[in-house]
Amino acid sequence: MTIQELNSRLDSILKDVPDKEFDKICLMEDLCGITREMLATHPEKELTEAAANSAVKGARRRAAGYPLQYILGSWEFYGRRFKVGDGVLIPRPDTETLIDETVSRLGKDFHGGILDLCSGSGCIAVTLAKELEESSVYAVELSSEAFPYLVENVRANGADVKLLKGDVMNGSLLENFRISGSAQDEDGEYLDIGCIVSNPPYLTDKEMDKLQKEVTFEPELALYGGSDGLKFYRVIACLWKELLAKDGLMIFETGTEQAEDVKKILSDSGFTDIFTANDATGGVRVVGGYLKDQ
Ligand SMILES: C[S@@+](CC[C@H](N)C(=O)[O-])C[C@H]1O[C@@H](n2cnc3c(N)ncnc32)[C@H](O)[C@@H]1O
Missing domain, CATH: 3.40.50.150 (Vaccinia Virus protein VP39)
Structure with missing residues (x-):
């Protein structure tokens, strides 16, 4: 799957999520290492199957209401990173x-x-x-x-x-x-x-x-x-x-x-x-x- 194909796939999975654009960028960046810039400049780049699957799986969980922060596994607070997850x-x-x-x-x-x-x-x-x-x-x-x-x-x-x-x-x-x-x-x-x-x-x-x-x-x-x-x-x-x-x-x-x-x-x-x-x-x-x- 290319970066552009993943982008379209996530758009469709996240279509009913209120902050879908923000969530999509976070999922692509944190789970696949794709920055906004890469999306704009290298949309044709091929992704590994594992990276693409991880973002698709994360987007599906997000679409089901699961918190973005738990999917990413960490969140920022006062400029520092904190590990988060169930519990x-x-x-x-x-x-x-x-x-x-x-x-x-x-x-x-x-x-x-x-x-x-x-x-x-x-x-x-x-x-x-x-x-x-x-x-x-x-x-x-x-x-x-x-x-x-x-x-x-x-x-x-x-x-x-x-x-x-x-x-x-x-x-x-x-x-x-x-x-x-x-x-x-x-x-x-x-x-x-x-x-x-x-x-x-x-x-x-x-x-x-x-x-x-x-x-x-x-x-x-x-x-x-x-x-x-x-x-x-x-x-x-x-x-x-x-x-x-x-x-x-x-x-x-x-x-x-x-x-x-x-x-x-x-x-x-x-x-x-x-x-x-x-x-x-x-x-x-x-x-x-x-x-x-x-
Ligand atoms: C509102 S959260 C705040 C967590 C963190 N301080 C923050 O600001 O994000 C409240 C925390 O209190 C913990 N907690 C609940 N009952 C408790 C108790 N009786 N004694 C100690 N911690 C408790 C919960 O497990 C939870 O982590």
Whole structure:
């Protein structure tokens, strides 16, 4: 099959996919190494059977609603590549707002501990470890399917992140950290946890009932936040604040309708100077606050 023939074949398979042109180019580029330029300048070039089959198979899966990111096997977040696939949430552009806000609030020379709860692919933990080079980042994830992606993404990005597999809803996990705003690193040194960051599962019952087709392929464990979508915020704010150093920052990604509820949860848990930040579409996407009296 030539490049041009593959192009026509993918056009026909993807005809009902909303972003078909973008998806086609990604499939051709990532699965066959064909760039836009090659398509324009060498349409007659023959492809190996394996390369053509891989793109055709990928396009068929895409046409059936399977997420493009899972087919490609990796996705970009904050300028870095993250391996993704069945069992792990695909990093979203909205989550870059959480990174921007965390980095700007902590400052580039922040050298305390950062705890990323519900870490998934590790996009938050890895990005913060790379952007805030003096910090010590810890990541906690429960899912046995997601955890290997976390391990691999930390390794592939050369990030210094300490990993913990466990349930953030279970208080006994806190015993892995010293209660009093510190955590022990590999050398037995105690570090201040100056920031707890989380993008927890936050979809409500109603939202789970009307998921976009692609999202139904992502793990329910990564999406469902209890009937009102708020159960993780309640537990994290109330339980995990014990680890925060004085003046420590707790910062969450939220659904666009959840900001007021999460502000109240933080304030009821003793946080002050509560703030929000908007994503690129103008909706509130980040809520955080500081723990002054610790
Ligand atoms: C919304 S996803 C966020 C993933 C990643 N931080 C991101 O921003 O793309 C939530 C993550 O929390 C994990 N999770 C769900 N329940 C958990 C629990 N009780 N303890 C720890 N992690 C949990 C899920 O497996 C999933 O990876």
